[in-house]
Amino acid sequence: MRTRLCWPRLCVTAPTPDRSGPGPAFFLRPASPRFAGGMQIRIASMTSPLEGGRSRPNPDSARSRSFAAIDREFPEPRPFRGHAWEVARHLIHVGGDLTLARDLALPEAAVEKGVKALKMGAPILADTRMVRAGIADRRVKALGGTIECLRTQPGVTSAAIRAGIPRSRAAMFLAEPKYMGAIVVLGGAPASLLTLMEMMDDMFSLTSRPTLIIGMPAGFADAAEAKALLEASPWTMLTVRGSKGGPALAAAAANALMEIALREREREGSL
Secondary structure: OHHHHHOOOOOOOOEOOOOOOOOEEEEOOHHHHHHHHHHHHHHHHOEEEEOOOOOEEOOHHHHHHHHHHHHHHOOOOOOHHHHHHHHHHHHHHHOOOHHHHHHEEHHHHHHHHHHHHOOOOOEEEEHHHHHHHOHHHHHHHHHOOEEEEEEHHHHHHHHHHHHHHHHHHHHHHHHHHHHOEEEEEEEOOOEEEEEEEEHHHHOHHHHHHOOEEEEEEOOOOOOOHHHHHHOOOOOOEEEEEEOOOOOOHHHHHHHHHHHHHHHHHHHEEEE
16 A cells, blocks of 8 residues: 655655555645646656666755755855865755855865875774764775774773763773774764864874864864864864864765765776
8 A cells, every 4th residue: 555645735645665566656735737747857856767667766866956056156266176175065065054164174185185095995983873874884885994983982981980081082092092094083072072182192103193083073062162273283184163063064074085085096997
C-alpha cells in the first residue's frame, strides 16, 4: 500500500516500502495544473531515475544549484581564490549563511597543505561524535585514510574524573600520540581547541604537531576567543571568526578538503 501525505494544498503519494511500485506522485487539492506542472518539473530536477521508471532523491542536483547560487552572490573578485573558495562555498552552503564569508579564515597555504596531506592518506581526528558523523566515510576510505572520534577513546571518562577536568580536555590529552601528521577537526566545545593549543605551545616537538587544525567551535562562551588565538598562532589552521561554527561547519570543511583531494588525485592519475 502506498502512503499518502497531505498538506492544505499539496499531496504526496510515497512509494511502497519495498520500492516495487512507481515513484512519488505529487498533486494539489484543489487541482492547479500550472502549479502542479511546475512542482513536477522541480521535483524531477531533484531526483534521478531508478530501474523501472522510479526515482530517488538526487542531493547532488540540489547542491550544485546551491553552489551556483552562491557563486552568483559573489562575483569576481571573490573573497577567496581557487581551492580556498571551494572550501568557503561548502561552508556557506552548509551554514545557509552568505554573511559567513566575511568571518572565514582560510589561508590558501593551509588549504593546500590539508589537501596534500589527505591525498597521502592523513588520518582525521574529530573531537565529538557529531563532527565524526558529519565527515564522509566514503571519502576517507577512498583516500586511504582513517577517522577517529577523540571523545570516544577508551579511558576518557575515567581520566577526566581522576584529573577533575572536562572530558573535552581529557580527550585531547589522551590523543597526544595520534596528532603527528593528522587533520584535527574541532567543532564541539571550545575547551578542546584551547587544550590542543596549550599542548602545542608546551610540549610538542615540531614533528609531532598536526598537519592542519580545523578549529570551528561555536557559542558565546570562549569560542570566539579560542578561535582568535588559533588564528593568531603559527599553526596551520582553518577557522571561522566569532560565535559561528559548530559540528556541521567543521565537518563540512573536512569534506570539502577531501573532495578536492580526490579530484586532484584522479586528475594526477590521468596524466
